[in-house]
Amino acid sequence: MSEIRHIVFDIGKVLVHYDPDLPFSRLIPDATDRKWFFDNVCTADWNIEQDRGRSWEEAEALLIAEHPAHQENIRNFRRCWHEMVPHAYDDTVGIMEGLIEAGHDVTMLTNFAADTFVEARKRFDFLDRPRGVTVSGEVRMIKPERGIYELHAASFGLDPARTLFIDDSQKNVDGAIAAGWQAVLFTDAATLRRDLGARRIEA
Template sequence: MAAKIDHIVFDIGKVLIHYDPNLPFSRIIPDEEERKWFFQNVCTHEWNLEQDRGRTWEEAEALAIAEHPEQAENIRAFRKYWHEMVPHAYDESVAIMEQLIDSGRDVTMLTNFAADTFVDARKIFPFLNRPRGVTVSGEIGLIKPDVAIYEKHARDFGLNPEASIFIDDTLVNVEGAKAAGWQAVHFTDPAKLRADLIAHGVEL
């Protein structure tokens, strides 16, 4: 029998808010093949992840521009138009989170996010200020699925790992939480999330 859940921890991107770099870049680089090449070779997922780990945008841009000087304008556009990559919240997921908070549940957030874009996200989406707190990878120099980030979150917020459930859209991050001794569920849509929480004894 799994431990009773006392703490519910939400990931943010693609769980509470939508994120898609193609949104501004379909305008910036209209040619689909060219855009695909840009994301595979210039502003790659791995390049962006280093900002989530704490690298500054200035440093990130300088490194990418040194390698691809002809792409300088497009590289700078990534941060410049970042706000267009997060066009809306997932209202049903947010409703679940707010319902949990309103019913007195302990809710925190754990996210791979660059420190400065997270400041922007909080302004765009005020509900991100409602949970008890958040661990932002870019502020602490650790990223999921490193077990150390889950352990730090548990220490900082006084969570009992066995009594904590983590919600993330990326399977390796779910596995990272489990490796840290947490319970965890893979987010695919709000209906499944609701069912998963109920299955773990969290009333909604």
């Protein structure tokens, strides 16, 4: 295992909480109806295309054409996005800031719609602390596609073999490893500290 020189953080569910159920438990109170809506209307596959760069206007129009009876809640997905990200994970943010203060090279690589990332950056000022970020919606590629890892490494001058990626999704971790990076699956801050310590990285 090569010595780590670069540390790359995912954002959603690693640094910032994300849960679409938060507003929709109010908008669609019945749990069965809400599950149907997420399984059949505003699905994860639909949402990830906004992370790839599709505009919300186009995304909403496509779904409203298919599900006109759900027009209001289709639009509510974007309208209520701010409720889906209510807080940061202070313990993980503390680790990231500690790494930066200790002199480690820290960047971020995230699947995020371009416009909602602008909102997130205004709300969470720690997102400006790392050296930089690659946002999928801006570069029109998403994890776990190999190209986005290669673009991030090239953009920030990272040596892939000496780069450690931290993500809550196993498929994104696997994508980083396939691109020649080292990577760990994020579950909680305590486990992340142990993973860093195993690589002789102190935060």
